[in-house]
Amino acid sequence: MTVSSEFIAEHLHDVITETNLQLGKKIHVGKVRDTYEINGQRVIVTTDRQSAFDRILAAIPFKGQVLNRLAAFWFEQTKDIVPNHLIAMPDANVSVVKKATVFPIEVIVRGYITGTTSSSAWMNYKDGARDFCGVRLPEGLVKNQKFATPILTPTTKAETGHDEQISPSEIVAQGYMTQSEWDSVAEKALAIFARGTEISAKNGFILVDTKFEFGKDEAGNIMLVDEVMTPDSSRYWKAATYAERFAQHEEPEAFDKEFLRLWFVEHCDPYHDEVLPDAPPELVTELSRRYMGAFETITGEEFVPELKGEERIEENLRKYFTP
Numbered sequence: 001m002t003v004s005s006e007f008i009a010e011h012l013h014d015v016i017t018e019t020n021l022q023l024g025k026k027i028h029v030g031k032v033r034d035t036y037e038i039n040g041q042r043v044i045v046t047t048d049r050q051s052a053f054d055r056i057l058a059a060i061p062f063k064g065q066v067l068n069r070l071a072a073f074w075f076e077q078t079k080d081i082v083p084n085h086l087i088a089m090p091d092a093n094v095s096v097v098k099k100a101t102v103f104p105i106e107v108i109v110r111g112y113i114t115g116t117t118s119s120s121a122w123m124n125y126k127d128g129a130r131d132f133c134g135v136r137l138p139e140g141l142v143k144n145q146k147f148a149t150p151i152l153t154p155t156t157k158a159e160t161g162h163d164e165q166i167s168p169s170e171i172v173a174q175g176y177m178t179q180s181e182w183d184s185v186a187e188k189a190l191a192i193f194a195r196g197t198e199i200s201a202k203n204g205f206i207l208v209d210t211k212f213e214f215g216k217d218e219a220g221n222i223m224l225v226d227e228v229m230t231p232d233s234s235r236y237w238k239a240a241t242y243a244e245r246f247a248q249h250e251e252p253e254a255f256d257k258e259f260l261r262l263w264f265v266e267h268c269d270p271y272h273d274e275v276l277p278d279a280p281p282e283l284v285t286e287l288s289r290r291y292m293g294a295f296e297t298i299t300g301e302e303f304v305p306e307l308k309g310e311e312r313i314e315e316n317l318r319k320y321f322t323p
Helices: 005-010 063-078 121-126 168-173 179-202 239-247 258-267 281-299 309-321
Strands: 025-029 033-038 041-046 049-052 055-059 086-091 094-097 105-113 145-152 205-216 222-225 234-238
Touching (some): 005 281, 041 063, 055 258, 063 086, 063 281, 086 309, 094 309, 105 121, 145 179, 168 179, 258 281
Antiparallel strands (some): 025 033, 033 041, 049 055
């Protein structure tokens, strides 16, 4: 990997945890992204915030740059399948995007049965569920096994509280989408996942599962929005060791933030404690290194981190919006 752990450790405080741009108006603060309206255009700033347990755990150096640049890579790789909202990327942390009416549904595509949370396919299957989000699962599956074909498991997109599982028929019946809209979104989601699977495989990764969001532009056309196949919205395993580890009933080598989540579970109650301990610097450094390594492996591009944070973002946006 291009960037060393020593470099990351030196920049543990060079992080973007919140933004207060002097340009335009801040209109939304999400778990990771801040959204602005500038000169009538929608601008998304991807921060370095690391979320889990419905709260912010830490700030990971250069994570926002990785997510934003990797999303741009995947938008480019899949634009022939479905249009997307990306207009420009004037800064490593910033995307200028088309305005969209977003469907309040997250479309999750799963290629493998896995997971440890109550909403995961494996935990539901382990507890006896065979009808999962409208998909009938066969008997005899084991954890981390590949599905015969990828499945769609949508959830509602909750602003507060937890997302809820929902079937395609319920999506239509409850008015979240029309049947034709769902059919179109489902087809596009599976096609994007297939493209992501193919490209990831060439670079040594298994794309295990991922979350997509779709919306409609002002003309009513469906397009891909938010992020796409980033390490925050997806699960990746290392392909080289999957088969052997699966045969030995061992967990796959994964790229994800699970090791950071486990540290918090071991040292506090992250769901209920009002104040959480600081994540150890070595864990933060390692997670930053993993994000950058995943970017380089997936894209084949060198990751060159940019410094100066919000000062740089402000300067680049002023250049972009100056006539």
